[in-house]
Amino acid sequence: SQKIEQNSEALNIQEGKTATLTCNYTNYSPAYLQWYRQDPGRGPVFLLLIRENEKEKRKERLKVTFDTTLKQSLFHITASQPADSATYLCALINNAGNMLTFGGGTRLMVKP
Amino acid sequence: NAGVTQTPKFRVLKTGQSMTLLCAQDMNHEYMYWYRQDPGMGLRLIHYSVGEGTTAKGEVPDGYNVSRLKKQNFLLGLESAAPSQTSVYFCASRPRLAGGYNEQFFGPGTRLTVL
Numbered sequence: 001s002q003k004i005e006q007n008s009e010a011l012n013i014q015e016g017k018t019a020t021l022t023c024n025y026t027n028y029s030p031a032y033l034q035w036y037r038q039d040p041g042r043g044p045v046f047l048l049l050i051r052e053n054e055k056e057k058r059k060e061r062l063k064v065t066f067d068t069t070l071k072q073s074l075f076h077i078t079a080s081q082p083a084d085s086a087t088y089l090c091a092l093i094n095n096a097g098n099m100l101t102f103g104g105g106t107r108l109m110v111k112p
Numbered sequence: 113n114a115g116v117t118q119t120p121k122f123r124v125l126k127t128g129q130s131m132t133l134l135c136a137q138d139m140n141h142e143y144m145y146w147y148r149q150d151p152g153m154g155l156r157l158i159h160y161s162v163g164e165g166t167t168a169k170g171e172v173p174d175g176y177n178v179s180r181l182k183k184q185n186f187l188l189g190l191e192s193a194a195p196s197q198t199s200v201y202f203c204a205s206r207p208r209l210a211g212g213y214n215e216q217f218f219g220p221g222t223r224l225t226v227l
Contacts, residue, residue, distance in 0.1 A: 008152060032213040043116075043202050043218030044155070051213075089154060093213050098143065098162060099170065100216065104154040 006103040023090035030092040116219035135203030142208040144186040148199040
């Protein structure tokens, strides 16, 4: 069965450092992958989309990589700030493009 | 624009009771989705709709029904609530754009407890 795995343990880092979150998937051949941010008590908010033919995508302090051979995406936040503390979700899009499958999310805590 | 709104924000039900969750969006989006989110399990798709009058099953549809009578509204119904349906429910929408792989816009969620 299709499976999307994100580290369920919280990631604690110091302010100013680079945070790296991992999304691994199996039994899936996605053409697109998305990353969302979710704050406590709120709905997810879209951050970035990366296509299978794009190795890397950047947006301000955010960088996403997509390795279809390793079946893995990495999400980086450079110069992290306490305001970056949240849960980050990766999501894969099915071939028809009408459904997202989410990973369990990784909670990031940035300490000042 | 209000974006995606959900009603109610909180609800407590007894086992066997029924209720309807309402999702409304003012962005003229064609696609709408209902998810549930449980601790450690991420978001799981319950049902979705690709347009007015159409609905389809997602990953965990059992125990739920949906209707999309108007483009801007997507209703999620629980006919006979069970404790296993205790969860946070999120509605989302997105436009039908070329390629179809664009972002989804989420509502604030409804926290449902079934006793």
